[in-house]
């Protein structure tokens with residue numbers, strides 16, 4: 075992925091009606107990094123991802139992608155640059171898994187054109203990465219929540235863009251598939267792709283993300299390397315929960331939570 079310059083976000087604001095959901099966000103997101111987007115429920119993560127995807131229009135401020143204002147790209151140009159995997163989706167048609175994954179190639183195909191061998195090879199590769207080849211002929215409507223999520227990620231991989239915006243994609247997945255996706259996404263950043271992933275699991279963020287963007291009440295509360303930004307103090311500020319940071323030498327740092335209420339002194 076050459077020629078990508080990342081996102082430059084300046085004083086970004088967004089309101090749904092009269093309610094401000096994001097305020098004064100300024101960030102530079104460099105190419106080739108895995109950014110974790112963390113924060114409590116309602117802190118603005120999905121709103122920020124939707125703004126970066128061009129699905130929402132800012133109420134103020136600006137977003138530039140690869141040096142050009144995001145709103146100057148056409149929808150088709152955006153689809154060749156960035157992919158979004160939403161938190162939830164409804165599939166109203168009886169498409170097969172294979173057909174849904176192939177939809178990732180639509181931004182590259184002219185109208186009525188047949189997919190090329192390369193397109194089909196990419197579909198196979200993405201289905202293999204998500205371990206969904208065995209479902210290829212099944213209707214997506216008859217899959218479990220986690221299986222559907224893997225289909226949507228495979229579709230995003232097939233879209234093969236420099237930027238990937240992921241909204242809680244591991245939420246429906248078992249541990250094996252969560253780790254497989256995080257490993258795969260981390261690998262994708264090595265060839266210059268940029269990933270922004272909203273995550274509630276701070277330990278996944280610690281294990282895989284280069285940087286974390288921390289939102290709280292619609293404002294930027296923190297931004298920096300995952301291993302120095304995620305701390306017991308941050309966990310207390312964001313969630314009101316007591317925690318400890320463990321740094322075993324053989325594994326990545328992780329947060330351990332105090333599950334029981336602490337006795338009052």
Ligand SMILES: Nc1ncnc2c1ncn2[C@@H]1O[C@H](COP(=O)(O)OP(=O)(O)OP(=O)(O)O)[C@@H](O)[C@H]1O
Nearest residue numbers: 090093095113114115116117118119120121122161
């Ligand atoms: N369509 C909408 N109309 C009005 N308010 C909205 C809408 N979508 C979100 N909001 C509000 O905007 C704020 C930010 O919501 P957002 O979905 O971005 O948070 P989030 O951090 O992604 O939350 P979660 O972790 O629960 O997914 C919240 O106060 C929410 O109630």
